[in-house]
Amino acid sequence: MKMVVSLLLVLFLHHGVPISSFSLQMAPFEDFQLLAPDAKEDADRIIRSAMNTTIVYDRLAYMTDTIGPRFSGTPALEQAIDWIVARAQEDGIIVKTENVMVPRWVRGREFANLIAPRRKSLRMLGLGGSVGTGGTTLRAEAIVVSSFVELDRQKENIRGKIVVYNQEFVSYSETVVYRGYGASRAEAYGAVAALVRSITPFGIQTPHTGSMHSSNIPAASITIEDAMMFARMQARGQTLQIELYMEAHALLDAQSRNIILEIPGCTYSDEYVIVGGHTDSWDIADGAMDDGGGAFVSWEAVRLIHALGLRPLRTIRAVLWTNEENGARGAESYADNHASELIRHSIALESDVGTFSPNGISFAGSSDARRILELIGGSLLSEIGSGNVSGVSVGEDVSFLNANGVPSGSLNVEDVRCGSDDNNPCLPYSHAPYPAFDEDNFLKSGYFWYHHTAADTIDKLSSRQLQHCAATLGVWVYAIANLPFLLPR
């Protein structure tokens, strides 16, 4: 591909590093030719290639089915990483791995039972990072609260009890604080354990795990149904007795790896455009949606560009981070290892909120960069509906780069909007603006229905949507890599 750079590049030194940079003082960038003459043609080739092969779905299905959960510190995660590396080498992509020490938390055997007013075995999942019950079955009266405000009001009645949080689901970001801080706040009032209603708008007796902040009392998630039942029982004046057994414990850190899949830039090879997702999953989830899909569409974006023989100006890296779920050590490690390069990272895009129908990216960066991205999206992706630039939020893994000044973004998909953002209250999915609403979409919607559960399986994803996501990311990163300058910060 021939790249015509039709504006004056200002090369200057920043921390002693020569970089291609855009000078705001120069001229309004609308006047420049931001996109190469063949940018649209290249984008269309990427899109056509993506929509023409089911390889990303087939690979993700194979890996999630055959290897299953890929929890940090387990051989299965390393097996998955080996498998991805081998396939990417077959793709002819440059593949590197970087060692990362990751936390090793072990769930062990666990159970919870309601003992009174009746005996019932509870569906539960210990929260990631929780301590265990010390080899014994903890048994205590339970008290149900619907909020931290109510916990505080009841602080004199907490000591020695198991606190059950029966908070309503408002949005993920708002409600997840109960999973995060439920145990530590209950512990502060003398509770012996915390049971947190799963962070989801909907379940079918479905417990959801997830990480929690450090606490000395054990904590587990329970189902919506059971949390609501406990609240009804308490409202009737029935005394609740619950028993909890958890072998959860931490081991020494284990070694894992980030994977870096690279297409070298032909002009600014030491400048980078990043796209990525994470390879690890929770121990109970196949992690097709969270975040096998995100990792694989990032990989696929790079594979498509490589397979088409397209040569970007800057180096494109798909970074498949390890250990997002319970430590983000992969993201931290990448930011550390590549600290000196971060000034030459044009953008870091992440896909970690599902690979359903993409509509664009959420972006955290300067307004100048946003306007450039809007031009790219509008020019190259509006036809497939995924060229929007919205929001300001980014995902966990790129947040480490964003904190170091790297303009960052997150692939947005339609139905994850429900509950993912405080400004978007959870709506019935049928109200969501599906490009083509159909039963298939309906049943497969709901990222947070499956999030951190055993139901995060490949059947929740569609090949077409994965291809659409890969096409979208491929076009974004290739166009950004070919800008005349690094995205302005």
Place this chain on the structure above:
Amino acid sequence: MKMVVSLLLVLFLHHGVPISSFSLQMAPFEDFQLLAPDAKEDADRIIRSAMNTTIVYDRLAYMTDTIGPRFSGTPALEQAIDWIVARAQEDGIIVKTENVMVPRWVRGREFANLIAPRRKSLRMLGLGGSVGTGGTTLRAEAIVVSSFVELDRQKENIRGKIVVYNQEFVSYSETVVYRGYGASRAEAYGAVAALVRSITPFGIQTPHTGSMHSSNIPAASITIEDAMMFARMQARGQTLQIELYMEAHALLDAQSRNIILEIPGCTYSDEYVIVGGHTDSWDIADGAMDDGGGAFVSWEAVRLIHALGLRPLRTIRAVLWTNEENGARGAESYADNHASELIRHSIALESDVGTFSPNGISFAGSSDARRILELIGGSLLSEIGSGNVSGVSVGEDVSFLNANGVPSGSLNVEDVRCGSDDNNPCLPYSHAPYPAFDEDNFLKSGYFWYHHTAADTIDKLSSRQLQHCAATLGVWVYAIANLPFLLPR
């Protein structure tokens, strides 16, 4: 209440029993005054009373929360029956119980694991009536089929294997044959066990139990996700190894009881209008929806009529059958015990397909009876939207009465339409004609999402809808009990 019978009653003998009967030869019944002058006023009183109290929800929530599953042959079912009897006596209703010997099937401990191509613990539920695995863990290669047609095609490859049925959900009545006959048909080709994809349009790794026809090989339900995964694995050429352990076994029959709640007729006290549901549930389900709701709205219909001091011409009976789920012995027993009365049963109504938003009844009986019911529904229930008369299907329990000639019906509710009838393919619930579609309805819809699962809990029901169902049944049975004649057969 004063009942004006404004048409000539033809009293004649049938099998030596004098009954109030309608003679088709007499005159078109449209000319008669079918409804008493105060019928509309009485119906409105029943409706207002029903909508004015949450007692049916409160009672059902209390019972399902406090007692939990009510499986045939268990003390919990008898405890629930005792509790209902005691409450109904407090209501001042005449309460009788009739002993019924019911099957006693015990699930025991059970598990299934995928062993190859990877190890995975499977969510499963042994099917009701299944045999166990003989005290050992059965381990065999699995073969996946998507239909009985495919099973037949593969008949040479079945011997010694575990057959996995991965049939698509089309409708409950069409698809449930795989649960019913999957084991026996696999056994005929030499299979050692059968695993059946749960009979539901949707799940979140949710196994559904249910009854099966007799077979000498063990059978269990697995989740949609796992069944689909096994099919993908087989399609890839991966060999599946599965292990299954089930302690399932039958014990001697145990004693249970039907409950009969009665308001004596003031004129034709030996003629009956029946409304009912079943008290028992599966062993793993609280049975709020199936069929606590149906039993309790039937009871509530009678309680409302009694509490208003309304005196029907004929005797109204709420029959709360035992053992619908795995034997229907309660229904069989009622039909046997009351065989001589069945000719004087005007109608038998059942509620066993959920107590969501009612829209009328499905009716199996003569076209003359149907026209009478249409007149009643149109006159008394159209304002609350539950006066329609449709279909020809009736539920399991009243089918024993219908087989003996009793005109029979089933309370219809809106969202159960999905998949409940071969002529109504499963539509997205948002397409259903909700009177007032809202998120609450959306999330609570889907009878078959929860059917025979641990998620059949009271939170799936709303008090308003239960009250609406009770009002509807109350109006139907009171009006039918006050007809000048028994419903024509």
